[in-house]
Amino acid sequence: MANIKVPYLDLKAQYQSIKPEIEAVLARVLESGQFVLGPEVVVFEQDFAAYCGTTECIALNSGTSALHLALLAAGVGPGDEVITVPFTFVASVAAVLYTGARPVLVDIDPRSFTMDPAAVEAAITPRTKAILPVHLYGQPADMDPIIDVARRHRLVVIEDAAQAHGAKYKGRAVGSIGDLACFSFYPGKNLGAYGEGGAVTTNNVEYARTIRMLRDWGQDRKYHHTLRGYNYRMEAFQGAILGVKLRHLDRWTECRRAIVQQYNSQLADCDVRIPAEMPWAHHVYHVYTIRADDRDALQAALTAEGIQSGIHYPVPVHLQPAYSDLGYGAGAFPQSEKAAREVLSLPLYPELSSKSVTEVVNAVKKAIGNRQAVVSR
Secondary structure, eight states, X not given: OOSXXXXXXXHHHHHHHHHHHXXXXXXXXXXXXXXXXXXXXXXXXHHHHHHHTOSEEEEESOHHHHHHHHHHHTTOOTTOEEEEOSSSOTHHHHHHHHTTOEEEEOOBOTTTSSBOGGGHHHHOOTTEEEEOOBOGGGOOOOHHHHHHHHHHTTOEEEEEOTTOTTOEETXXXXXXXXXXXXXXXXXXXXXXXXXXXXXXXXXXHHHHHHHHHHHBTTEEETTEESSOOOBOBOBHHHHHHHHHHHTTHHHHHHHHHHHHHHHHHHTTTSSSBOOOOOTTEEOOOSSEEEEOTTHHHHHHHHHHTTBOOBOSOSXXXXXXXXXXXXXXXXXXXXXXXXXXXXXXXXXXXXXXXXXXXXXXXXXXXXXHHHHHHHHHO
C-alpha cells in the first residue's frame, strides 16, 4: 500500500512506550550469558501461570509447539481422533496431525466464531481422545457444555488460547478451564514476543513434567533422555521481553476494549455486522472482525483509502489443498465457510487513536454507501 493512513498493526508504537524496560532486560540477559531457558524464562513461567490461575506454565518456542506437546502429553497418538474446528489458523489442525492422530472437525457458532457445543457429541467415536476448542479472535468458546460432554466421555479438553491472553469465561481466566491450554506469543499477539514463542498452562503436574521433558529433547536431566523429545525451548530474550510486557497486558486489553466500543458505536448504523461479545465472555479482541456481504470489495475500497485490514481467515482448513485428505468437501461446514467469505479485520492495537478509528469508520461507510448506490441503480 503506497500511502498508509492507518496501519493494521503498529508494533513500533508499543515498543516505544516500554523501550527503557525492554532495553534493561535485554542487557540483563546479555550480561548473564544464559540465552536458552534459564532464570528469565523461569520467572516468566511463574508469572504467566499466576496470571492464568494455574499451577504450571511451560514456556516453548511457538504456539504450534505448545499444541503439539499438549496433545502428546494428553496421550494423543496414531489411531486417535481429536475434535476441533475448521475456522481457525491452520496450526490447530496441523498439530493434531503431527501426533499421528486424525482431526475431526465440527462447525462454529456464527455469533461467537467458536466451536458450536451442540455439534460436539455427534462427532465423538470410540477413537476420540480429546476436544480442542479454539478461543478465536480473543473470545472464549462456550466451555461449560464442551467440558460436560468431555467429562461424560472421559476426554481431555485442550484450549487453543493462542489469541486469547487475558480473556475470561464466566469470570475464569482462559488457560485454566480445560485440562491444558496453549498460547502463542507471536509478535502480533496481544502478548507478543520479539520473535516466536509459546506456552502450555495446566494444573496437572504430570502433564507439565512430560511437556518440560519433551521441549528439551526428552531429558529428565542433562544427557539422560527418558522420552523421544524435541528442541522446543524458549529463548531467554523472549522470556525476558514477555515478562516486561505481561505487566502491561491488562492495561493494553482495556485500551483495546475501549477502541472496540468506539468502533461499535460509530458502525452501529452501517450495513456491516459488528462482532458480538457473548454473555459468558470477557473478550480481549485480538482482532476486531466485522462481516460484510461483499467483503473483498470493501477491503479493496479501504486499501484505496490508505486503510490496512486483514482477513482471518479466507479459507477454512478443510478447504485448504494441504488438508484435502481429511475428507471434507465444500458445504461440509456452512457456518465456517460463510464466515470465511465475509470476515474482515479492521485496525486494532492499544495505541490506535480515536482520530484513526473515525478515519477507518468513515472509509467503511463511504465504501458501503458507494456499493449501495451502485446496487440501487
